[in-house]
Amino acid sequence: MTPTGSLEPRHAANPRAGRAGNRRILARRFAHGLFGLIVAVLAGGFIASALVRYSPGFEVDENSWNPKLSAQTSAAIHERREYENRLPSFYARYLMAAMQGNLGESDAFHVPVTELLRERAGVTAGLLVWGLAGGMLLGGWLAWLAVWPRRMSFEISAVSISGLLLALPPAVLALGFFLADAPIGIGVTLAIAPRVFGTMRALWSDLYHSGSLLAARARGTAPVVLAWRYVLCPAAPQLVALGGVSLVLAFGILIPIEAICDVPGIGQLTWRAAVARDLPLLSGLALIITFVVALAATIGELVEDGPAGGGGFDGTESMAEPA
Amino acid sequence: MKTVRGMAVVILIAVAAMALFGPALAPFPYDRQFRDATSAPPGGRFPLGTDALGRDRLSRLFYASRTSIVLAPAAAAISVALALLIAPLSLSRVSQAGRMGSPFRAAISMITTVCLALPWIFLFIILRAELPLDTGPAASVLITFALMGVAGWAWPARVFSASIGQMERSGWMLHARATGMGPWRIALVHGWPQLRAVAIAQFRILVPAYILAEASLGLLGLGVAEPLPSWGNLLRDLQHPDLVRANPAIAAPLILLVIVMICLEALQIGQSGPETGAARAKAMGEPV
Numbered sequence: 101m102t103p104t105g106s107l108e109p110r111h112a113a114n115p116r117a118g119r120a121g122n123r124r125i126l127a128r129r130f131a132h133g134l135f136g137l138i139v140a141v142l143a144g145g146f147i148a149s150a151l152v153r154y155s156p157g158f159e160v161d162e163n164s165w166n167p168k169l170s171a172q173t174s175a176a177i178h179e180r181r182e183y184e185n186r187l188p189s190f191y192a193r194y195l196m197a198a199m200q201g202n203l204g205e206s207d208a209f210h211v212p213v214t215e216l217l218r219e220r221a222g223v224t225a226g227l228l229v230w231g232l233a234g235g236m237l238l239g240g241w242l243a244w245l246a247v248w249p250r251r252m253s254f255e256i257s258a259v260s261i262s263g264l265l266l267a268l269p270p271a272v273l274a275l276g277f278f279l280a281d282a283p284i285g286i287g288v289t290l291a292i293a294p295r296v297f298g299t300m301r302a303l304w305s306d307l308y309h310s311g312s313l314l315a316a317r318a319r320g321t322a323p324v325v326l327a328w329r330y331v332l333c334p335a336a337p338q339l340v341a342l343g344g345v346s347l348v349l350a351f352g353i354l355i356p357i358e359a360i361c362d363v364p365g366i367g368q369l370t371w372r373a374a375v376a377r378d379l380p381l382l383s384g385l386a387l388i389i390t391f392v393v394a395l396a397a398t399i400g401e402l403v404e405d406g407p408a409g410g411g412g413f414d415g416t417e418s419m420a421e422p423a
Numbered sequence: 424m425k426t427v428r429g430m431a432v433v434i435l436i437a438v439a440a441m442a443l444f445g446p447a448l449a450p451f452p453y454d455r456q457f458r459d460a461t462s463a464p465p466g467g468r469f470p471l472g473t474d475a476l477g478r479d480r481l482s483r484l485f486y487a488s489r490t491s492i493v494l495a496p497a498a499a500a501i502s503v504a505l506a507l508l509i510a511p512l513s514l515s516r517v518s519q520a521g522r523m524g525s526p527f528r529a530a531i532s533m534i535t536t537v538c539l540a541l542p543w544i545f546l547f548i549i550l551r552a553e554l555p556l557d558t559g560p561a562a563s564v565l566i567t568f569a570l571m572g573v574a575g576w577a578w579p580a581r582v583f584s585a586s587i588g589q590m591e592r593s594g595w596m597l598h599a600r601a602t603g604m605g606p607w608r609i610a611l612v613h614g615w616p617q618l619r620a621v622a623i624a625q626f627r628i629l630v631p632a633y634i635l636a637e638a639s640l641g642l643l644g645l646g647v648a649e650p651l652p653s654w655g656n657l658l659r660d661l662q663h664p665d666l667v668r669a670n671p672a673i674a675a676p677l678i679l680l681v682i683v684m685i686c687l688e689a690l691q692i693g694q695s696g697p698e699t700g701a702a703r704a705k706a707m708g709e710p711v
Binding site for chain 2: 136139140143144147259263264266267268269270271272275279348349351352355356359360370371374375382385386389390393394397
């Protein structure tokens with residue numbers, strides 16, 4: 101409550117001041133999101149460079165085995181290499197090279213990491229779009245069935261379908277589609293849908309009980325208008341945020357699916373890099389994935405919170421309400 | 424709803440008993456080969472048949488259940504314990520007051536951010552790739568589940584941070600401080616009883632998530648190493664449709680896994696409101 105005793109915020113009397121305040125808050129939130137993104141990428145880069153730096157055999161220099169070189173020269177080479185590869189300087193060089201698009205060369209494929217990523221990014225992006233769009237549509241529809249019609253049979257059916265899909269490992273689900281020569285994208289969709297079901301059910305439930313919707317229904321507003329104006333529009337920021345968060349889980353789901361169903365995407369590349377212990381490739385992947393996922397999550401949270409939000413990607417405030 | 428949950432509890436107890444007493448119930452050791460009966464169909468001697476190496480599938484299923492059912496809760500306990508240790512540090516009054524300095528809090532926040540930004544399975548794969556190639560089967564089991572536990576702390580830590588943040592802003596906390604109670608006493612007498620319920624909920628969310636995660640890793644060949652069986656590496660046979668057509672009993676581990684997962688899901692129903700339901704969806708999705 102303000103000192104005047106009114107429940108309205110103080111700037112409500114002065115719209116210009118209110119808009120300026122909102123802009124300031126939005127700018128602060130944007131700066132906070134950007135800071136979180138930069139921190140995430142820097143930390144991801146650090147993990148990546150530390151992995152390469154401490155990988156087995158990294159310190160070995162082939163020149164030091166040259167029998168034509170004297171012991172002193174070999175020692176000097178070794179010393180120089182040790183100096184050059186101290187973690188902070190190595191990290192700085194790795195990050196500078198990464199910003200110029202050079203993520204090193206894959207040990208297993210003997211091809212630049214960026215080239216491998218470029219070749220496979222399209223396949224994974226396609227599956228991600230399929231999976232996220234389809235998964236959110238299916239999950240949203242199941243959640244709607246569980247909340248909106250207010251029928252026990254619908255609710256039980258929706259929860260059962262979601263529970264059954266959740267009980268199956270995503271890779272097994274996709275494997276079924278792969279063996280049946282059906283599009284794997286449907287498998288990805290079915291894997292993602294139950295994982296967004298809970299959040300969407302909570303969201304639809306909140307909206308169903310909102311006063312504005314009840315009033316609109318009482319006025320006899322058409323169902324299409326109800327769905328658009330009182331459900332989808334108010335839910336849009338949360339849905340965008342859910343999409344951003346779901347990108348992490350979608351990529352996690354894609355790794356086993358691509359590996360098992362022989363899809364030449366980034367997920368399969370990750371699996372191959374892990375099996376071959378290709379640390380330069382894994383490091384490049386870590387950097388790129390951290391950037392993409394952190395960017396998506398930051399955008400999602402900025403959209404969700406708007407100027408009045410109270411959370412951040414560090415998750416110390418927004419987590420108060422996990423929904 | 425009570426009936427469903429009761430049935431789920433009975434089934435889970437039966438599976439847990441099978442897992443714990445599996446070695447006594449199994450007709451043969453999990454690694455015993457019958458070279459005269461490779462890929463044998465189900466029959467009197469081998470109720471679920473044998474695999475390509477002539478090992479009894481039923482015996483391997485008993486042992487695999489023990490691996491997956493016993494170690495997934497252990498990994499979940501590690502994650503929850505780590506989260507309980509880390510979450511208060513990110514919000515503690517000590518760090519807020521600046522004595523431990525804001526860089527400390529920022530570092531924890533940064534680590535959490537990175538762990539949340541990277542897909543869980545990717546983080547696990549990176550850590551797994553750093554380990555030696557000649558890891559034995561027993562060590563691989565421990566490493567797999569320990570890494571799961573260590574890599575999966577960020578989500579529960581996020582939830583605990585939120586709960587602690589709410590507590591710090593609550594009226595009873597203010598009242599407790601006003602009465603002169605020390606921070607440890609507040610934490611133990613008032614904080615922990617409230618946090619305990621959240622910790623138990625997180626534990627129950629993580630157990631099925633880790634069972635599924637082990638299955639996915641096993642399918643990829645990055646989980647528990649042969650010859651030790653787990654549900655994950657038993658599922659690998661499903662990649663050969665000819666084998667499944669010849670012996671549908673190969674799908675037995677998948678059926679058991681689905682039954683256990685559904686029972687664990689059924690236990691969550693009614694326990695969680697929309698808030699925890701959403702958290703569950705997030706946490707469940709992350710480690711698969």
